[in-house]
Amino acid sequence: QVQLVQSGAEVKKSGSSVKVSCTASGFTFTTYAITWVRQAPGQGLEWVGGVNPVFGTSNYAQKFQDRLTITADEYTGAAYMELSSLRSDDTAVYYCARVPPTMLIGNYYLGMDVWGPGTTVTVSS
Amino acid sequence: QSVLTQPPSVSAAPGQKVTISCSGSTSNIGNYYVSWYQHFPGTAPKLLIFDNNQRPSGIPDRFSGSKSGTSATLGITGLQTGDEADYYCGTWDNSLSAWVFGGGTRVTVL
Numbered sequence: 001q002v003q004l005v006q007s008g009a010e011v012k013k014s015g016s017s018v019k020v021s022c023t024a025s026g027f028t029f030t031t032y033a034i035t036w037v038r039q040a041p042g043q044g045l046e047w048v049g050g051v052n053p054v055f056g057t058s059n060y061a062q063k064f065q066d067r068l069t070i071t072a073d074e075y076t077g078a079a080y081m082e083l084s085s086l087r088s089d090d091t092a093v094y095y096c097a098r099v100p101p102t103m104l105i106g107n108y109y110l111g112m113d114v115w116g117p118g119t120t121v122t123v124s125s
Numbered sequence: 126q127s128v129l130t131q132p133p134s135v136s137a138a139p140g141q142k143v144t145i146s147c148s149g150s151t152s153n154i155g156n157y158y159v160s161w162y163q164h165f166p167g168t169a170p171k172l173l174i175f176d177n178n179q180r181p182s183g184i185p186d187r188f189s190g191s192k193s194g195t196s197a198t199l200g201i202t203g204l205q206t207g208d209e210a211d212y213y214c215g216t217w218d219n220s221l222s223a224w225v226f227g228g229g230t231r232v233t234v235l
Contacts, residue, residue, distance in 0.1 A: 035224065037170075037226075044127065044211075044213065044226060044227075044228050044229040045162070045164070045170065045213050045215075045226045045229065046226065047215075047223060047224040047225065047226060050224075059222065059223075061221075061223050062221065062223065093167075095169060095170065097170075103175065108157075108217045108219075108222075108224075109217055109224055110157065110158045110160065110175065110176065110216075110217070111158070111160035111172060111175040111176075111215070112160075112162075112172065113172050113175070113181060114172075115169035115170050115171070115172075116169060117168070117169050118167075118168075118169060
C-alpha cells in the first residue's frame with residue numbers, strides 16, 4: 001500500500017527547532033519529490049518547501065528561506081523537514097506530500113498525489 | 126493574502142451543482158497546470174484533479190476541472206453531504222519559484 005508515514009506530534013518552545021520525518025512505504029522513494037505543506041489553526045494550506053531526491057536539490061518558500069532545511073535520505077526512504085527559530089505562528093499541522101515523476105518538471109511541481117496524515121507542531125512561549 | 130483567489134464559501138442543496146473559481150495570473154495559472162485538493166479538517170488532503178482536468182483513479186466523474194487563461198474552475202455535480210469539505214486549487218508560480226495554493230473554499234450542502 002502506497003503511503004507516507006509521518007513522525008509524531010511535537011511540542012516546542014519558542015526559539016527552538018523541530019525536525020519532522022516522512023517515511024515512504026510501498027513505492028520507490030528516489031523517483032519522487034517530497035514537498036511539505038502546513039495548515040495553521042483556522043488558516044488555509046501553505047506550501048513550505050520540498051526536496052527532489054532525483055537531483056538532490058531542495059527549494060523553499062521565501063518566508064522560510066533562512067530557517068528551513070529539507071533533506072531526503074535514500075537509504076532510509078525518508079524525507080525530513082527541520083524548522084528553526086520557532087515562533088508561536090509556526091504552530092500548525094505539517095503535511096508531507098509526494099510529487100510523482102509525471103508531475104515533476106526539474107525543480108517545479110504540477111501537483112501532489114499522495115499525502116501523509118500530518119504532524120501537529122505546537123510552539124509555546 | 127493568497128496568490129490564487131478563491132471564494133471563501135459556496136453552497137447548494139443535495140443533488141445540485143457547485144462551481145469553485147480560482148483566479149491567478151500569467152506567472153502561475155496562465156503558464157502551468159492546475160490541481161485541486163479536497164480537505165476534511167484533521168485529515169490528509171486528497172488530490173481531486175490534476176493537469177487542469179484529469180481525475181486520479183478512484184475520483185468520481187461528479188468532480189471536474191477546467192482552465193481558461195489565468196483562471197480555473199472546479200465543478201461538483203450531484204452534490205452529496207459527504208462533499209462538505211474545504212477545496213483548494215494549486216499550481217506553480219514562476220515569479221515566486223514556489224508552489225502556491227488558493228485560500229480555500231468551504232463547500233456546504235444545504
